Amino acid sequence: MSFKSGELSLVLLLMPELAVAGELNQANTAWVLTSTTLVLFMTIPGLSLFYGGLVRSKNVLSVLMQCFAITCLVSILWLAGVYSLIFADGGDLQKLIGGTSKLFLPGIGTESLTGDIPETVYFMFQMTFAIISPALIVGGFAERMKFSAMLWFSGLWLILCYLPVCHWLWGGGWLADLGAMDFAGGIVIHVNAGVAALVAALVLGNRRGFPTTAMPPHNMTMVVTGAGMLWVGWFGFNAGSALTANGNAGMAMLVTHIGAASGSLTWMFIEWQHFGKPSVLGIVTGMVAGLGTITPASGFIGPTGALVIGITAGIVCFYATHYVKRTLKIDDSLDVFPVHGVGGVTGSLLTGVFAASGLGGLGLADGVSIMDQVGVQALAIAVTAAWSIVFSYLILKVLDKLIGLRVTADEEVQGLDIVLHEETGYQDL
Template identity: 80%
Template sequence: MMNYIYKNKKRFLFLVLALLPGFAVAGELNQANTAWILTSTALVLFMTLPGLSLFYAGLVRSKNVLSVLMQCFAITCLISIMWLAGMYSLIFSDGGSVQAFIGGLSKAFVPDMGPDSLTGDIPESVFFMFQMTFAIITPALIVGGFAERMKFSAMMLFSAFWALLVYVPICHWVWGGGWLAELGAMDFAGGIVIHITAGVSALVTALVLGKRKGFPKTAMPPHNMPMVVTGAGMLWVGWFGFNAGSALTADGSAGMAMLVTHISAAAGSLTWMVIEWVRFGKPSVLGIVTGMVAGLGTITPASGFVGPAGALAIGISAGILCFYAVQIVKRHFHIDDSLDVFPVHGVGGVLGTILTGVFAAKSMGGLGLNDVTIMHQVGVQTIAVIVTIIWSVVFSYIILKVLDSVIGLRVSEDQEIEGLDIVLHEETGYHNL
């Protein structure tokens, strides 16, 4: 045994060191981190297929259940191919003189990726897949803003152009070394990149398409609450890959991100439930799961920067603000954001992004603010929020208006009454209906 160790001393020394907590060698594969990001990748894709798919499908009327499932499935396939063809490269490769705004195309179709290619201490293929799952779920979230009334062809084209013109540049600015990253914007797992972009774009889509026939006078309750709760549970579990996976390491930072994610989800759920209980006399199942999503979306940008106490405050704030945002959007302004994407994800993303600048401070129990004051960081976070909102609104609107003039966005009124399952896919979710 000693002879073997002597002959393989370099390999043996690295193996011993690699087993030490927190140790990593630059340019060397870390199997623990790789295993965790592989797991996280599966968890994040699990959030879309089947988590978000079931959650959204249960919330719509029975005549549209398959259309929502189809949209989430098709978006997954579409973005996967687009990611390979150039989205990944435009975000994560060197853009040269325009690096502050967009990456280059040197990684299109990843010609140099092999089994030994590394990003940090994990295989580039694993990093590629992990980031792809984030790109997949973001346009899928927008489906909730136009559910039950958009043409399938329009949905596919909108998702493709939106991914290129909204998701790609903003993701590069924040995570690809762009100007927001240089400014110091903090977004651990997607409050800016995912929730604000998707939430704001869903609101624009709802406004451009207009209301569903009968809204808001005709009641349009979820057709299958067990499906909704099942999907919500999958989202909660999958979100651990979303947030804790964003640490890109299997260490204490991932563990803390997982802990604060869970605390915020629980706090958001209970807060929403209590508000409903007090205001309406009974707590609803729909309310408690919506509060969970609000808590999860709001903690996302802060998840790698705050402690448990900060997560509790963020979750409670999410439950309160997102609850009243839903009431304002639907009951006051009568905007038919079908599945509450803007008031939950958009408002939650804005809230969480700004509160990151507060609760990340060590004085607030966080991990620190890189030698800046709370006010300075909140200012940076606010700039990131405002720019993201403006960019998302402008380009979402342009894409929608161009598509409407070319192919039309909405199905006809008669088709909407009949239901998208039959009209667009010649199938039904329930044969006895």
């Protein structure tokens, strides 16, 4: 997750495990500190409000609680060892996994640097990405999973799915060596979490009444508020991944905004044509699709590429959402797989196209053609999806045997807020 210039050698040089320690750069430090705050803002309160508004009123607190608890859990696991196993030197196993030298950050003080920013800042910045990844999966099993099962699943998924994939791409692993491009998480986060959400939806089964009973969002004002926070926070997500306060971060921010806007309008116009009226839910969902799809490409492409990727995101994710729910009748409650998973796949493949200098991008590595790069992207996507499918399924099945995954039918009807937390989101309920 460092700035890519198009030259593979420079990409690797700037990766954290190979960065040459230098003097503290205060401008870069300030920007990454700001970006860290923005990315955490995406999860709490952004994603929390977005997801909370999308569920029924009897389950709103359960979703807010899940996002909040995941933030706390991942933070502790990140300190305990996940950060180290991704970014510390793994020695002979470096291509597969990092080392243990940074468990609990021994010897890391105010003067310790990663590149030209404090390692504490880099630690925090990367931690916010780890936090939002399992939080995204919440949308796949919303309104029916036990809180205890959710905690266990989130922690184990972070260790068994997020950790290895993140190391392979951002920690000096074998996918990075192959030249796979993922600037800010299209593969590491969106494909990984999107596939896991689909697996969770299939293992848990549909909510009672789905798909015959309408389950509309209970509070669209909350949804739009959360969506707006996601849009703003995403600038830290993508532009912050440059790890520099310069034109590279500026370009990443620009293409992120164009991707969001074009994805949003495209979804709105398709929905308008199909159903006669544009919906608020549609325009904000299109925005999220545009943001998720532009994420892997954001540090490699120009504005024209961003426009095409955003439009493509609106089209592909719209039809994927309807196919999953209406044709396959899979209750991925908040459309995590068709928006984030499919968007991540689409954006990651198109990164290999629009990163080419002839198409306005910053350029591919020497001797690498568009077809070569798209092939590497496809391999990284396939490996990530397969890994996430297998381990997400195993985690869920083991937890189901040990503690059970799902609340009872009566508890689901009553609502998770009162059943699991003895609280309600609204006083009149």
